[in-house]
Amino acid sequence: MKNNPLSKIMIHIFRIFKEFLLISIIIFSLNLNFINAQADSLKIKTNKYTQNLSTAAVEIDDKKLFYVRGITSFPAGERAKIISERIINLAEEKSFIPDSLKVQEESDRHLIIANGNLVLRIFDADAEIEGVDRKLLAEMVRDNIIKSINDYRYERSSQLLIKRIIYSVVATLLLIVILFLLKLFSKRINDFLESKLKSKIEGLETQSFSLIQAKQLWTGLKGFINTVKFFLIVLLILIYINFVLGLFPLTRPIAKEIFSLIFEPLGLIGRSILSALPNIAFLVILIICVRYLLKLVKLFFKGISQGTIELTNFDPDWSIPTYKIVRFLIIVFTVVIAYPYIPGSESDAFKGVSVLLGIMFSIGSSSFISNIVAGYSLTYRRAFKLGDFIKVDNDFGEVIDMKPFVTRIRTPKNEEVIIPNSKLIDTQVFNYSSLAKKKGLILHTSVGIGYETPWRLVEEMLRTAADRTEGLLKDPPSYVLQKSLGDFAIVYEINAYCNEPSQMMKIYTRLHQSILDIFNENNIQIMTPAYEGDPSEPKIVSKDKWHTQLKADGKS
Numbered sequence: 001m002k003n004n005p006l007s008k009i010m011i012h013i014f015r016i017f018k019e020f021l022l023i024s025i026i027i028f029s030l031n032l033n034f035i036n037a038q039a040d041s042l043k044i045k046t047n048k049y050t051q052n053l054s055t056a057a058v059e060i061d062d063k064k065l066f067y068v069r070g071i072t073s074f075p076a077g078e079r080a081k082i083i084s085e086r087i088i089n090l091a092e093e094k095s096f097i098p099d100s101l102k103v104q105e106e107s108d109r110h111l112i113i114a115n116g117n118l119v120l121r122i123f124d125a126d127a128e129i130e131g132v133d134r135k136l137l138a139e140m141v142r143d144n145i146i147k148s149i150n151d152y153r154y155e156r157s158s159q160l161l162i163k164r165i166i167y168s169v170v171a172t173l174l175l176i177v178i179l180f181l182l183k184l185f186s187k188r189i190n191d192f193l194e195s196k197l198k199s200k201i202e203g204l205e206t207q208s209f210s211l212i213q214a215k216q217l218w219t220g221l222k223g224f225i226n227t228v229k230f231f232l233i234v235l236l237i238l239i240y241i242n243f244v245l246g247l248f249p250l251t252r253p254i255a256k257e258i259f260s261l262i263f264e265p266l267g268l269i270g271r272s273i274l275s276a277l278p279n280i281a282f283l284v285i286l287i288i289c290v291r292y293l294l295k296l297v298k299l300f301f302k303g304i305s306q307g308t309i310e311l312t313n314f315d316p317d318w319s320i321p322t323y324k325i326v327r328f329l330i331i332v333f334t335v336v337i338a339y340p341y342i343p344g345s346e347s348d349a350f351k352g353v354s355v356l357l358g359i360m361f362s363i364g365s366s367s368f369i370s371n372i373v374a375g376y377s378l379t380y381r382r383a384f385k386l387g388d389f390i391k392v393d394n395d396f397g398e399v400i401d402m403k404p405f406v407t408r409i410r411t412p413k414n415e416e417v418i419i420p421n422s423k424l425i426d427t428q429v430f431n432y433s434s435l436a437k438k439k440g441l442i443l444h445t446s447v448g449i450g451y452e453t454p455w456r457l458v459e460e461m462l463r464t465a466a467d468r469t470e471g472l473l474k475d476p477p478s479y480v481l482q483k484s485l486g487d488f489a490i491v492y493e494i495n496a497y498c499n500e501p502s503q504m505m506k507i508y509t510r511l512h513q514s515i516l517d518i519f520n521e522n523n524i525q526i527m528t529p530a531y532e533g534d535p536s537e538p539k540i541v542s543k544d545k546w547h548t549q550l551k552a553d554g555k556s
Contacts, residue, residue: 055129056080060087060152061249062256065144066137069125083120087145090114091152098146103138110138112145119145155249164247175240179233186229193221238262276343283341290334297326317385321376324404372404374421383424388433389501392419398502412505432501440473440497443507447515448489448528455482455490461522462494465514471507473497489527 056076057064068083070076090096096115104111110122122141127134154160238258245255273280301323303309305316344350384390388399390409397411407424409417432441449458459480466478478496485491494515498507519526 058083058087060084060091060148061155062252063148063151065148066141067126067129068120069123069129086114086117086119087148088152090119091149096149098149101142101146103142105135105138110134112138112142152249161248167247168244171240171243175236178236182229182232182236186225189225190222193225272343279341279343283338286334286338286341290330294327294330297330298323301326315382317382318380321380325376370422372421374425376404378402378407378421378424382434383429384431384434388431389504390432391430392424392427395419432504436499436501440476440499441501441504442495443472443498443504443511444493444495445508445511445515446483446491446493446528447519447526448486448491449524450489450527453524455492457522458490458492458524461518461524462492462515465518466494466496466511468514468518469496469507469511471498471500471503471510473499491528 054070054076055067056070056079057067058080059065065087068076068079070079090098100114101119102113104113108123112119112122120141122134122138124134127137130137132140242255242259245251245258300309301319304311304314305319307316339345342350378384384399386399386402389397390399392409395409395411395417397409397415397417399407400410400416401408405421407419407421409419411417435441447462462480463478466472467474472478473496476497478494481493481495483491483493494511496511498504500507516526
């Protein structure tokens with residue numbers, strides 16, 4: 001492979017491409033910095049005259065005529081409002097001729113006069129805002145005022161008013177017709193979908209073995225259509241209101257306000273989404289990569305659990321909990337990487353909510369975390385696994401579920417006991433299943449027999465009882481221990497092996513039955529639980545009474 005000419009050429013091309021890419025990135029970064037520096041310099045020059053100015057627009061019927069500057073004692077907004085009121089008064093004065101407006105020049109200002117009354121003063125500072133000569137600005141302002149007065153009067157003329165009333169009536173009729181057609185069209189769509197798609201959706205439920213519910217899918221489809229219809233109706237009504245109110249000068253501000261209240265937030269949301277698109281694209285790519293990484297990790301640990309992948313000193317039972325830990329760490333690391341790219345993550349509200357959630361988690365998670373740690377600790381300690389029979393305090397049963405927080409066991413009485421994992425760490429746990437298959441579980445029970453009975457005979461009877469008991473192993477053989485020499489009896493303990501902990505209670509019952517039978521057969525009296533004196537007759541059940549029938553209705 002090293003002597004392959006083609007591989008050498010490919011390596012050489014890759015190196016050239018890598019160097020070219022590095023040089024391109026450096027040049028692009030330098031150009032970007034240069035452009036930003038030029039833009040900042042231009043911005044400084046542009047704002048030289050306007051950065052600290054207080055300006056406001058003079059408006060008539062929501063149309064901006066020009067801008068004026070204000071001072072601390074006479075703000076720009078107040079000045080613009082007074083000028084607007086003067087222009088409106090001139091427009092409403094029918095005897096005033098707009099072309100009679102005059103421009104009077106003084107040493108430091110220009111005055112615009114109407115019928116000998118001052119309309120406004122134009123200073124050099126006002127001219128600086130527009131970037132033109134003061135005299136030229138005065139002429140432009142005069143022309144704008146004349147035009148605005150003419151427009152003001154025309155907008156309120158009876159001829160135009162009648163025409164716009166007709167427009168509003170036509171718009172109303174058109175809205176009614178469109179809403180009627182929309183209702184008819186939506187009904188046709190529902191009928192079409194019901195005739196064409198409903199049967200297919202029901203067939204899809206059958207094909208998916210009822211995983212997909214046809215009723216829910218159909219309800220969701222109809223809900224989507226109704227939602228689209230609702231938004232279309234709302235949009236049509238908003239367009240209608242904006243159009244009709246915008247026809248008349250008096251209601252035009254209301255139309256503008258309604259439009260601003262509804263569409264400006266939507267525009268802001270749209271702009272925010274557009275500005276966040278690069279970050280969203282990064283998050284999508286990150287999520288896709290992490291998703292496939294998690295799939296690979298899952299396949300790896302699944303192979304360990306199934307035995308296709310073997311690791312030294314790694315129990316296959318650890319594969320699933322280890323996978324969960326690795327998955328959690330990958331997700332946490334992903335969240336750390338993704339956090340700066342989440343839209344709104346830099347806002348104070350987002351940070352405040354994050355801090356609040358952190359405080360709540362830290363306050364209320366002590367037992368939560370201790371149970372999780374205990375759950376994983378039990379797994380790696382190999383204390384028990386699913387299906388094992390364990391005893392915790394006075395609770396005995398089969399392990400039927402192991403969760404990060406609790407462990408569930410089912411008792412022989414079919415009771416479900418839920419034990420917090422933190423308790424299992426601090427409590428002694430007896431596992432009856434861990435050695436049962438390999439070495440056998442030793443079942444044991446004790447009896448007290450009088451001193452007059454030979455101990456060799458007693459041990460032989462106990463071993464025979466164990467051999468008769470179904471469920472106990474013959475190999476290894478059972479054995480007997482003499483636990484104590486009591487005041488009235490010797491306590492013998494029979495020990496026998498079994499490999500089915502799930503049958504332990506039944507085996508104990510059969511063992512006790514076998515012990516009773518063998519001692520009755522040999523006419524030997526069991527002295528426990530207590531002994532005070534020898535009875536006149538031995539307390540045993542004769543063989544002819546072992547199968548005595550139950551009396552019925554009190555008759556023998």
